[in-house]
Amino acid sequence: MxxxxxxxxxxxxxxxxxxxxxxxxxxxxxxxxxxxxxxxxxxxxxxxxxxxxxxxxxxxxxxxxxxxxxxxxxxxxxxxKLFGVLFQDGALFGSMNLYDNVAFPLREHTKKSESEIRKIVMEKLELTGLIGAETKLPGEISGGMRKRAGLAR
The missing domain is CATH 3.40.50.300 (P-loop containing nucleotide triphosphate hydrolases)
Structure with a gap:
């Protein structure tokens, strides 16, 4: 690989x-x-x-x-598309909550349904320990959480 x-x-x-x-x-x-x-x-x-x-x-x-x-x-x-990049600050959209930040590339670059996107986003938020924070804006969470949200995205 x-x-x-x-x-x-x-x-x-x-x-x-x-x-x-x-x-x-x-x-x-x-x-x-x-x-x-x-x-x-x-x-x-x-x-x-x-x-x-x-x-x-x-x-x-x-x-x-x-x-x-x-x-x-x-x-x-x-x-x-061959690369995954995690920027130091998470590079999140400040006006979008964590859920929408993680969903953004799926909405922009795939033809997945919203139900498929929801399943993927919630799985990624769970893997990164962010369940319960999906409605928070990047400015409302810690730097470590922003980094994990960037990883989830």
Whole structure:
């Protein structure tokens, strides 16, 4: 399970601030890899580049045989389906309760009925210890609960 990710000659800057230069590595299919380093060294920038949220100035990122820096928006959308991303802050919609936050991608990207969505959402909330909090807004819960809600989504 999983896909190979091959990065070659990647360089990323924000204005005159060089984040990293000429990064080359391969993440083998089916293996678990970790990205470690002190705060401010570009770990999040690198991960956002791997899923196409940020665009490096140079290099290539080949995922499952597709260079995401050269592919179409439709191809990038399909590649992104191979990833699960949990942002540090949970990246929840502040105006939606936890139930609707978890249901959002199911409503947007599937043709499931509301009864199917309800079953899946409640299962995910139970798995993450959030049963009973489904009507709360993100601002009404702790940071740890927001993180778990992001995981449930």
């Amino acid at each position: 999983g896909v190979e990710v091959s990065v070659s000659g990647l360089t990323k800057s924000f204005g005159s601030q060089r984040i990293w230069q000429d990064v080359t590595l391969t993440l083998p299919s089916g293996e678990v890899s970790a990205l470690l380093g002190p705060s401010g060294t570009g770990k999040s920038v690198f991960l956002k580049s791997l899923i196409g949220l940020l665009r490096p100035e140079q290099g290539s990122i080949v995922i499952d045989g597709t260079d995401i820096l050269e592919c179409s928006s439709k191809e990038l959308y399909e590649i992104r």
